[in-house]
Amino acid sequence: MRTSLLNPTAILVLLLIACFCVAQTQPTPQSAGTVLRLRVRVKVGDTTRGLSRKRFFLIKGSLEQNKTLVDEMLQRPFISRDCYYRGAGASERLINWLRENDCESVYCRELQPGDVEGPEAIPEFQTAMTAGEKEYGSRELARKWLTTNLPEKLRDGFYKGHQFGIEGTIKQAEALSGAKVLSVMTDRNGTAYFTDLEPGTYTLSNIIPTELGATSLMWNCEVKVKQDDRAFEKPFLIMNRQEKNVKCVALERPLPVCEK
Amino acid sequence: MFSLQRSEMFIATNASPMLSLLLGAKPDSRTLVMKKRLRSYGALRLDKGRQAINISLLRGEARGLFVLLTVFGSVACLAAVSFHNTALAQKRRVRKPSVQRPAVPAIDYSRFSHATKKHQGACNTCHKVPTANWKKVREYPDVADFPGHDACVSCHRQQFFKGAKPVICSDCHSKVSPRDDARFAFRNPAVPSQFLIEFPHDKHQDVIARIFRRLSVDENPPFVRTSFTSGFTSANADDKTKHYNNCEICHSPRSTTPAAPPTGWPDSFVPDAATFKDAPASHASCFSCHWKSQPPTNDNCAGCHKLADKLVMTTAAPNRLSRKFRHAREQHVAECTTCHINITKSSTLRGLKPDVPITACTECHNKDGLRQDVSKELEAIDRNRDFVCAYCHTSDVGRRDPPSSHYLIAGREAIKRKDVK
Numbered sequence: 001m002r003t004s005l006l007n008p009t010a011i012l013v014l015l016l017i018a019c020f021c022v023a024q025t026q027p028t029p030q031s032a033g034t035v036l037r038l039r040v041r042v043k044v045g046d047t048t049r050g051l052s053r054k055r056f057f058l059i060k061g062s063l064e065q066n067k068t069l070v071d072e073m074l075q076r077p078f079i080s081r082d083c084y085y086r087g088a089g090a091s092e093r094l095i096n097w098l099r100e101n102d103c104e105s106v107y108c109r110e111l112q113p114g115d116v117e118g119p120e121a122i123p124e125f126q127t128a129m130t131a132g133e134k135e136y137g138s139r140e141l142a143r144k145w146l147t148t149n150l151p152e153k154l155r156d157g158f159y160k161g162h163q164f165g166i167e168g169t170i171k172q173a174e175a176l177s178g179a180k181v182l183s184v185m186t187d188r189n190g191t192a193y194f195t196d197l198e199p200g201t202y203t204l205s206n207i208i209p210t211e212l213g214a215t216s217l218m219w220n221c222e223v224k225v226k227q228d229d230r231a232f233e234k235p236f237l238i239m240n241r242q243e244k245n246v247k248c249v250a251l252e253r254p255l256p257v258c259e260k
Numbered sequence: 261m262f263s264l265q266r267s268e269m270f271i272a273t274n275a276s277p278m279l280s281l282l283l284g285a286k287p288d289s290r291t292l293v294m295k296k297r298l299r300s301y302g303a304l305r306l307d308k309g310r311q312a313i314n315i316s317l318l319r320g321e322a323r324g325l326f327v328l329l330t331v332f333g334s335v336a337c338l339a340a341v342s343f344h345n346t347a348l349a350q351k352r353r354v355r356k357p358s359v360q361r362p363a364v365p366a367i368d369y370s371r372f373s374h375a376t377k378k379h380q381g382a383c384n385t386c387h388k389v390p391t392a393n394w395k396k397v398r399e400y401p402d403v404a405d406f407p408g409h410d411a412c413v414s415c416h417r418q419q420f421f422k423g424a425k426p427v428i429c430s431d432c433h434s435k436v437s438p439r440d441d442a443r444f445a446f447r448n449p450a451v452p453s454q455f456l457i458e459f460p461h462d463k464h465q466d467v468i469a470r471i472f473r474r475l476s477v478d479e480n481p482p483f484v485r486t487s488f489t490s491g492f493t494s495a496n497a498d499d500k501t502k503h504y505n506n507c508e509i510c511h512s513p514r515s516t517t518p519a520a521p522p523t524g525w526p527d528s529f530v531p532d533a534a535t536f537k538d539a540p541a542s543h544a545s546c547f548s549c550h551w552k553s554q555p556p557t558n559d560n561c562a563g564c565h566k567l568a569d570k571l572v573m574t575t576a577a578p579n580r581l582s583r584k585f586r587h588a589r590e591q592h593v594a595e596c597t598t599c600h601i602n603i604t605k606s607s608t609l610r611g612l613k614p615d616v617p618i619t620a621c622t623e624c625h626n627k628d629g630l631r632q633d634v635s636k637e638l639e640a641i642d643r644n645r646d647f648v649c650a651y652c653h654t655s656d657v658g659r660r661d662p663p664s665s666h667y668l669i670a671g672r673e674a675i676k677r678k679d680v681k
Binding site for chain 2: 035053055104105107108136141144145147148149150152155156159163182183184185187188189191192193195
């Protein structure tokens, strides 16, 4: 008996085999929701505390793969907050006001009545208040909307300078790795979560040095994210000192001297 | 001449030899005679010795099939041409009576749409910033009224003077009458929004969430909450502080119970106001920094307002999976990002999810020696597939299959309710 390839049964069997082969070649979906829990702590003198509200970035690739990028970050000239605001002509009172709460810009803290009037008033705020009162016809509104009458370089020039540097690095990193750079900010205890990560090797960085007293801290570490990691285990601890369980130590450098 | 001869042939022969030829049967003597005649007309051998189509060389089945296909092909061509002509004729017939045309839907002038192409010019073509009435209705300069008549009448003169009560007036006026200029509040909360707000959480957290200070005990957060408000103490907050001004600058505790969903509250469970946090619903939180100088400023509406693909009802009840969770409960007062872990990376409100992972809850609610709220309910499903999880959820959510994350936290394999025996 002759078996023909055009036999309907044969066709059906061939189709089934083809379907099975296609299904086998489809990539198996990776487990979503891989999480990296970050814990950032700093030691100043004998006190250790969580580093709150600092942004960290996760760049795809190992330290070796991102070497050029990291070297560039470390060599980039850094201007401290005090130096920037002095250079922009800010008064010492404004510089202290920003320093008190680790502010990069005037948006970061509430204005107290004593900041705009009285012996401790900040001169830049007083000028902006006067302009606001004229413009809005209300002292209360002038105070609430005070930043609208501050010069740009005093308002957020320092923050924008940082953002410019960060955005440039992110673009470079994304071009290098072909993957999106992720970013989170630490909470008040210095904890942050990177979620929905693909398993692999990453470079954890703060890209722009973080000021801590008279020093600046720069973190660039390698992190291996495992499949099915849900951050149930101990967090990825990073610090400015080498201690037990610390997985990433910052490069600590003295703040640069302000140029006159 | 040729066609006449062919006609003669059909008349001269009967159908059976023809059929035999078509079916490829062995030709009999009458058929051979006919074939001879056909050859003499040149109908079967088109170009002897050179051309491929020579029916005399074909045999049996193949010859029959060839002829059959030729005939069917011809019939199909004729049918197609005939159908095409009929369709054209029908089209011509339809075109004649103009009354058959489908009617173009009339424009509803009572519903102004920013999506209309001619309404997509610069915003300040129509909207004045601030409007003349701002001092009467707001505490700050704002766009607090509809555009003036001149913004509409230049194109819609015809609709403005149509009838005693022109429908176009009802876009802005609560009463359509020449003697009444009363207008709806701007913007009218009863009308769905045509815009979505583009708000980069990450950037705002960078600049305004750098400090944590505590509210004084008697502080009742006012509606207008900006980064520069009075009434805050200067002391730094500690971990026991009940209020954190980083997110509360915009998300203060709600003072009223939200509107019920269109289908009502599931299980008649009405969450109290303190269940939810507020979100800015006016320019108050924005203009304190973005009125001028800091982009996007008041003349760049599109900096924040993006035209939505579909209308957005802003008064909808908050969409919550765990309706029984209360933000205000003392044990739940914490740094917002402790639970809302993805907010600091979000650069837009589009598709923004509060994203609270189950781990945020199980730190307390599924801890050995403390409570086992999640595990207990999962075990209850093991015993009864219809069990409704009610500790955190209302029944609309509680009767679904628990997500795999819940099983993971309980250290178990995920199962489906339908598989429970």
